[in-house]
Structure formats: structure tokens, C-alpha cells
Amino acid sequence: MLEQLSELVKQFGNEAVVNNKSVPNELNEGVMDEASTSIFSGLQKIISEGGADKIGELFQGNNAGSASNPVVKQLTEQLSGNLGEKFGLSSDTSSEVAGGLIPKVLSSLIGKAKNPNDKSFEISDIVNSISGGQGNSAVMDAIQKYGGQFGLDQNNDGKVDMSDAMAAVEKKGGIGGLLGKFFGK
Structure with a gap:
């Protein structure tokens, strides 16, 4: 990078x-x-x-x-x-x-x-580069913290977790759709 x-x-x-x-x-x-x-x-x-x-x-x-x-x-x-x-x-x-x-x-x-x-x-390359490969958990923390604001709480249970990720992947056309929603695309 x-x-x-x-x-x-x-x-x-x-x-x-x-x-x-x-x-x-x-x-x-x-x-x-x-x-x-x-x-x-x-x-x-x-x-x-x-x-x-x-x-x-x-x-x-x-x-x-x-x-x-x-x-x-x-x-x-x-x-x-x-x-x-x-x-x-x-x-x-x-x-x-x-x-x-x-x-x-x-x-x-x-x-x-x-x-x-x-x-x-x-x-993903940017996050991995700047975090020394440790970015995935930090990004998930950010997704959990801000996820509700961006409509990522798919099952309306008040938290963003793997069940929401799976539901979003199914609804949004794959992981690209999920990340696109999170990053404002």
C-alpha cells in the first residue's frame, strides 16, 4: 500500500x-x-x-x-x-x-x-496494511458500533453480529453488497 x-x-x-x-x-x-x-x-x-x-x-x-x-x-x-x-x-x-x-x-x-x-x-487491503493484518476484529468492532446507524442490524435485535452479516449477504448480493452498504455505496 x-x-x-x-x-x-x-x-x-x-x-x-x-x-x-x-x-x-x-x-x-x-x-x-x-x-x-x-x-x-x-x-x-x-x-x-x-x-x-x-x-x-x-x-x-x-x-x-x-x-x-x-x-x-x-x-x-x-x-x-x-x-x-x-x-x-x-x-x-x-x-x-x-x-x-x-x-x-x-x-x-x-x-x-x-x-x-x-x-x-x-x-480490505487498506485495513490490513494499516493494521498489520489485525484489522478484521477492529473493523468488526466498528461495524458493531456503527452498524445500526447504517441499517446493518438485519434482524432488529439491537446488535450487529454474524446472523446480521449472513442475512445482509443474502439480501445485498454477497459480501460486496454488505461492505458497500457499510461504506456508503
């Missing part, structure tokens, strides 16, 4: 990094590499600190590109700090670069993951 994330950073890095006069040209590649690494490690940190629900919320609606989203804000602050520390960029420049990259990259990442016609990012 880090390689694919790096491609997204490069895609959006022209405006935020390459064409930014405050970032010396010899630092462009390093700054973009740091952005990719910071996003990936930041998402891993959120999961490791029990933030699976924050990641789940990132997939809801179109808020992945919003600077007010807690995940976007946390990753932007982390990248800004890293750029200042590692490359000696001013706090204004670091904030400008991070603010110009993080919302666009996350919005694109989540958009691609939610698009059934775009196989470059799969939701």
Missing part, C-alpha cells in the same frame, strides 16, 4: 511541493517520500491506539478531504512536524505543504477504495 500511497502523493505533490517556492527543489523527493511515510505510519498509529472507529468514519460520506476531520487534522499536524524536523522547513511552509497534500491524498485514497470500478485500492 505504501507504494500506491506514494503514487497519490506524487500526483498531488506538484502543487504542494514541486511548485512551492518555499521548498528547495533538492528536497522535493524527500518531502514527498516523507508525506507518504507519515500518512501510512499515522494511519497505523491511529489503529494501534484503538481508533478503528475514526478510520471507519473516514470512509463515511465525503469527509476524507476535510481539514476539520480528526484523522486529516492529526495526519496534517504529524506531517507538518516531521517536515520541520527532518528538512528544516519553516512551520508555515511545513503546514502549507501538509495542508496541501493530506486532504487531497486521503480524499483520493478513500474515493478510490469506495469506487467499485477502481481496483487500485481495496478497503
Whole structure:
């Protein structure tokens, strides 16, 4: 996933990094590499600190590109700090670069993951990558926590469990339909 994330950073890095006069040209590649690494490690940190629900919320609606989203804000602050520390960029420049990259990259990442016609990012691959393969239980916790809000409590017993999953799979045309319902498709 880090390689694919790096491609997204490069895609959006022209405006935020390459064409930014405050970032010396010899630092462009390093700054973009740091952005990719910071996003990936930041998402891993959120999961490791029990933030699976924050990641789940990132997939809801179109808020992945919003600077007010807690995940976007946390990753932007982390990248800004890293750029200042590692490359000696001013706090204004670091904030400008991070603010110009993080919302666009996350919005694109989540958009691609939610698009059934775009196989470059799969939701399950993202969750497994950022959770070190431990994402399935965290995702199930998020589904249980938010499942009722998204109509996943198929038998109206007040909880989302395997019986609901099986009923949803039958009604929605397979596991893709179930995940599509959960992630707003």
C-alpha cells in the first residue's frame, strides 16, 4: 500500500511541493517520500491506539478531504512536524505543504477504495496494511458500533453480529453488497 500511497502523493505533490517556492527543489523527493511515510505510519498509529472507529468514519460520506476531520487534522499536524524536523522547513511552509497534500491524498485514497470500478485500492487491503493484518476484529468492532446507524442490524435485535452479516449477504448480493452498504455505496 505504501507504494500506491506514494503514487497519490506524487500526483498531488506538484502543487504542494514541486511548485512551492518555499521548498528547495533538492528536497522535493524527500518531502514527498516523507508525506507518504507519515500518512501510512499515522494511519497505523491511529489503529494501534484503538481508533478503528475514526478510520471507519473516514470512509463515511465525503469527509476524507476535510481539514476539520480528526484523522486529516492529526495526519496534517504529524506531517507538518516531521517536515520541520527532518528538512528544516519553516512551520508555515511545513503546514502549507501538509495542508496541501493530506486532504487531497486521503480524499483520493478513500474515493478510490469506495469506487467499485477502481481496483487500485481495496478497503480490505487498506485495513490490513494499516493494521498489520489485525484489522478484521477492529473493523468488526466498528461495524458493531456503527452498524445500526447504517441499517446493518438485519434482524432488529439491537446488535450487529454474524446472523446480521449472513442475512445482509443474502439480501445485498454477497459480501460486496454488505461492505458497500457499510461504506456508503
